[in-house]
Amino acid sequence: MRARFPALVLLAGWSAQAQEGAPVELHADRARVRSDLEVLTGHAPIDADGRIVSRSSMHPDHARARAWIAASLRSTRGMKVSEETLEYGENLANVVADLPGSDPSLPMLIVGAHYDSCAYDTPGWQPRRDPAPGADDDASGTAAVLEIARMLAGRGGGYARGVRLALFDAEEEGLVGSREHARRLRAAGVQISVALVLDPVGYNAGGGNLLFATYDAAFEPRARALETDAAALDTPIRLEAVDEAAFGGDGRADHASFAAEGYAALHLAAFPQPPQYHTQQDDLGIVDVDYVAAVASLVASHVAARAGAHASAPSQARGGCTSAADPWAVIALLLVARRGRSRRRLVCAVLLAACRPSLPVPEQARVACGGDAECPAGFLCVASRRLCVEASGACVVRSGATA
Numbered sequence: 382m383r384a385r386f387p388a389l390v391l392l393a394g395w396s397a398q399a400q401e402g403a404p405v406e407l408h409a410d411r412a413r414v415r416s417d418l419e420v421l422t423g424h425a426p427i428d429a430d431g432r433i434v435s436r437s438s439m440h441p442d443h444a445r446a447r448a449w450i451a452a453s454l455r456s457t458r459g460m461k462v463s464e465e466t467l468e469y470g471e472n473l474a475n476v477v478a479d480l481p482g483s484d485p486s487l488p489m490l491i492v493g494a495h496y497d498s499c500a501y502d503t504p505g506w507q508p509r510r511d512p513a514p515g516a517d518d519d520a521s522g523t524a525a526v527l528e529i530a531r532m533l534a535g536r537g538g539g540y541a542r543g544v545r546l547a548l549f550d551a552e553e554e555g556l557v558g559s560r561e562h563a564r565r566l567r568a569a570g571v572q573i574s575v576a577l578v579l580d581p582v583g584y585n586a587g588g589g590n591l592l593f594a595t596y597d598a599a600f601e602p603r604a605r606a607l608e609t610d611a612a613a614l615d616t617p618i619r620l621e622a623v624d625e626a627a628f629g630g631d632g633r634a635d636h637a638s639f640a641a642e643g644y645a646a647l648h649l650a651a652f653p654q655p656p657q658y659h660t661q662q663d664d665l666g667i668v669d670v671d672y673v674a675a676v677a678s679l680v681a682s683h684v685a686a687r688a689g690a691h692a693s694a695p696s697q698a699r700g701g702c703t704s705a706a707d708p709w710a711v712i713a714l715l716l717v718a719r720r721g722r723s724r725r726r727l728v729c730a731v732l733l734a735a736c737r738p739s740l741p742v743p744e745q746a747r748v749a750c751g752g753d754a755e756c757p758a759g760f761l762c763v764a765s766r767r768l769c770v771e772a773s774g775a776c777v778v779r780s781g782a783t784a
Contacts (some may be wrong), residue, residue: 494522495552521583541689
């Protein structure tokens with residue numbers, strides 16, 4: 382066992398340095414994405430009353446769709462969910478879910494889509510009565526945002542920046558929900574790093590896996606950051622960042638509401654649009670579920686990195702690590718091995734001791750420990766550094782002094 386100490390310590394230091402600044406690889410659950418799409422498009426029951434036939438802001442099923450979306454987000458650990466009533470129209474509201482960051486002074490990230498649907502290009506379509514499944518536009522974006530919420534909340538460790546997941550209402554009536562949301566944020570002086578709007582992301586023309594990120598020239602660095610992360614990830618998505626000026630502007634999606642308020646915003650969309658766009662034939666059969674899941678994975682991974690993902694292992698901590706020969710790593714490893722701790726705790730001890738993260742630690746998470754009994758439920762103690770680590774396998778810094 383002693384012969385392995387230098388290798389383990391070296392691995393701890395190398396891992397921390399290798400992943401510094403890299404996107405956090407997150408993977409969507411295809412089955413969940415498929416299930417959400419089935420519910421949103423009326424192929425599966427949404428509540429005790431059965432299926433919906435439309436999410437149009439003027440249809441009776443619209444409120445049921447919103448209630449289901451809100452309930453889905455509330456079932457996601459760590460999310461603070463609210464419904465933002467709109468001044469325009471009747472019974473309209475955005476659904477907003479916040480994943481708080483540890484540093485409220487940092488501008489937050491927004492990931493959004495619109496949950497309403499329409500079939501205006503179907504002759505004679507009546508929005509208060511007729512079906513409008515809106516599978517591609519924009520059940521695909523809505524399902525992706527729901528899955529992104531689960532991935533971000535489920536990775537553990539938390540984030541420096543706050544992340545907001547927003548499902549906007551009445552986009553098909555003139556960007557109503559996003560426009561009101563962005564105006565309220567600006568009036569409240571809220572800072573936003575970037576708003577990413579997914580609309581639509583379901584129709585995968587020719588199976589080419591193309592995803593376009595359109596941007597105003599002022600926000601090009603945000604698009605390039607997304608390109609950089611996409612290139613670093615193992616993703617089938619072929620991302621193309623395009624200045625919207627190349628095709629005369631892009632003011633038809635919810636990202637435009639944020640840009641109008643001076644916020645950086647990107648429109649993520651599949652292209653070309655399907656022939657069934659804005660018709661009653663925009664149904665589940667034209668959506669590539671694997672593509673939706675891949676888009677969700679890409680966006681979640683990008684957001685986790687840009688939100689300053691706290692280390693679920695210190696290798697992801699911002700600020701880097703000390704040298705691989707950090708004596709604290711050796712001491713921690715010796716103490717843990719001597720006490721006969723589990724292999725998982727041994728690895729956690731090495732990683733935690735070798736890396737000295739500089740991310741802020743929330744006050745309520747500062748746990749100095751001398752034994753397991755002094756750690757929160759689900760945590761173990763590495764007493765040599767007064768650190769509590771998650772017993773689930775994620776090694777999370779829980780100390781007030783990170784050296």
